Amino acid sequence: MNEIPGDLKFLKSHEWARLEEDGIIRVGISDHAQGLLGDLVYVELPAVGDQIQAGSACAVVESVKAASDVYAPISGEVIEINEALNDRPEVINEDAFGAGWILAVRAGNPEELKALIDPDAYAELLESEDH
């Protein structure tokens, strides 16, 4: 499994959020999540300009096994989506924490990030799930 980057925050449901320098928050699913799903075949993206709510579904990832909602780790306006996923959903399988990002948000309240879990706690969560 890939190393979990230290600059990410996580939801227990395996989404990550990364605060970038310009105050934008990038969102994706974890490497563990892509491993569980298996080969992705389709990603349903929101539209730029959509308002998303923390804890509500903001995208859908579909593999040969299952289709799963991706929950938003933070509320705000979608300002960018990863259009490359339309043609190559497997980018998430290849690089979940990097090129496989799903969308970028301008957060209404960046403080919400503090409620998310840090990489160490997320790694522990995976260990306990993995017993």
Next chain:
Amino acid sequence: MGSSRKTCTLSTQSYLERRICVYKACGMIHRLYNSLIGSRRAMLIYEHSKPGRCAMAQLPPVSNLPDDVPVSMRRTTPLGLPEVSELDVVRHYTNLSRKNYSIDTNFYPLGSCTMKYNPRVCHTLAMQDGFLNRHPYAPESMSQGFMRCMHELQEILAEVTGMQGGVSLAPMAGAQGELAGVAMIMAYHRHRGDAERCEIIVPDAAHGTNPASASMCGGTVREVPTKADGDIDIEALKKVLGPKTAGIMLTNPSTIGVFERHIQEIAQLVHEAGGLLYYDGANLNAILGKVRPGDMGFDAIHMNLHKTFSTPHGGGGPGAGAVGVSARLQPFLPIPMVKKHAAGTFGWVRKKDRPLSIGRLSAFAGNAGVLLRAYVYARMLGRDGLRRVAEYATLNANYLAKKLAEVGFDLAYPERRASHEFIVSVQKQKKAYGVTALDFSKALLDHDIHAPTNYFPLLVPECLLIEPTETESKDTLDHFVEVMATLLKQAEADPETFKQAPRTTPLRRLDDVKAARQLDLALHE
């Protein structure tokens, strides 16, 4: 992440266009098939065609010209049908059928969910001329026999499920039954002037059709988690219950194959919050005659007659998703239904008789042929027989679970008694040897055993959902255990070879990822 719902739409095309597409698609699939299996190709019936060849013995005895069709309207070009002999046709279709896997040939541990044995007597009786030739528009006076069967089936199903408000046979499939059930719940709230109740609670282990039905009826889906022991998290349920709760949809036994032990407490909580309970009848096979959804507190239920009541299905139907209700939902039942007059004759219940009905779900009265088979099945088994179905289905599942655990497989819920199905997880084998649930499924095919359901429910990693059904003998179950034990040894000894299965099927492993990624269904000549 969580379960998701998708909808699909079909473009409207003329019938002719669709037929042409089908023919073209056949050619395309055939070319694909040829490219995949090379010299082992099967020919299309058209490729056997030789000009002038025909089967004289099969010609209709009377072939008069249709004198009543005007000359200008008569066809002048040939029909373009394949020209083949009787033996060509027999061999062609026999060979095609041998590429099929069916419960008529081998064990099918997908269970009642997909394939349960259909007793031949049900077909024989349902195929009598009087039933086959009855036109759906035939007047009531000429349909009394059929209507009596349907009335008795309504009564039997209401009794088996304990639904005091009766049963409608109108839905044509399980999914349509679900839609009807949720529509009735919504209609009930609206009729009481309660416009706020629009939330449908669904456990995370639910069938994907549950949230889909809720959404189709204008509901919002709230998900509740399942605890590690397989029961619903009641504390989480309490948090989502409230003045917006329209109802909850439950499968019991659940999709993970265990009986929800707190169902009465759940029913009480949901009713106190003003919501209703919907029973997904997918796993009714496990409790027939033992415990009734009506007694558990459910207000609406659909039954998959094509599963539990053993009518043929698979490959898209036809199904029958009869719905039953508690007394408070009776006015909303879909029409038509059959009623019995005081004089002992039978008649249709129509909109004027039930003004609050959610209406019709199809042009006529459900899938008549399927309903008849379910009727024969229920009558043939009787009260005691239906109970034995549940007992044997449960006994077979628990026997198989125990035996598989003995040979080294991990049960997902070892501390729980299985219902009619149980889950094995090969997560341990995946970690140790890199073999997956899919590899086991494919390897079973080489032993003439159909794969069980895999990767469902999503809660359990690398899972196989195994359901033997009540009609399999101990010998068959023991054989299955033997094969699974062999596979386990192969997976340990030589995982690379193991992952290459199947080797004996007409087609080997298909590229399911490519097939799903490149959903290019249009034909490019």
